[in-house]
Amino acid sequence: MSNFLSGISITLSAIALAVSGWTAYQLSQLNLLIDQQQNTITEQQNTNTQQQDKITQLTQKIEQNKALISSDTTQQLNSVSTTSKAQNNVIQPGQFVRQGFDNKIKIELQSVKRIQNPDSEEKNVVVVQMRIRRIVPKGKVDAISLNQSRGRNPETSEVYRTIQNKSTSFTYINDLPQDSWGNAYFWLKVPEGINVIDIVIPETAIFEAVPISS
Incomplete structure (x- = not known):
């Protein structure tokens, strides 16, 4: 067991x-x-x-x-x-052309450029360069005095005057060539910050809204 x-x-x-x-x-x-x-x-x-x-x-x-x-x-x-x-801001050829002095002359803007004022450090000078041509035969003795030209603010109508002794001298229309262009210029005193102006030349249609290059 x-x-x-x-x-x-x-x-x-x-x-x-x-x-x-x-x-x-x-x-x-x-x-x-x-x-x-x-x-x-x-x-x-x-x-x-x-x-x-x-x-x-x-x-x-x-x-x-x-x-x-x-x-x-x-x-x-x-x-x-x-x-x-x-x-x-660069003026193109033929962009600004006007007739003046009873349609005896033709004026074309070539450049409107801002430069530094030679008497200061400000860039408040605008040089207007143009060319002028007589488009009629010689006739009545008329004279062009560019030192009477002006700039104008198109927004405020403020007027900018030419700078003394900074323009083409007194010129008779009869002395201008009829078959070619003559060069001319004047300086305006325009405050900085203004980029467009109207240009007023005596006895000439106004150049409106002209851009200022730098």
Whole structure:
């Protein structure tokens, strides 16, 4: 009887040992599977992080390129605008032509340019350069005195006078050529900041809204 019980005890112990070993094996496999899954998750997270970093870097480069393009475009537009303004202030040939002294002469403005006052550091002097031509045969003796010319503010009607001894000398119309142009000029004292003026020459149609170049 004791041998029978001893055999049963041994059998049960073997079964328990087998069950314990199988359980330990299953636990080890489960832990291995969990470790693999964790590694996979970690690798995916690392990959996602790397991809996100690449996306961030790419986005930053795109923004930098946008900023560069925007800056270049702004500079180009500013350059075009400045050039356009400069061109708009330059008198074109034939743009300002008037007849005067009972249609005996023709006057064409060639340039109206602001310069620095030689007597000061201010740029309050405007030099008006023109050319004059007699368009009728010689006749009654008429004279042109450009020192009586004036500038006028088209917005305020303020008058700007010529500077003494800064104009073409007294000229008789009969002395002007009929088949060619003669050059003439006068200086006006115009405050800085004034970019457009009317030019009034005695017995001549007014030159309106003449731009001042610099």
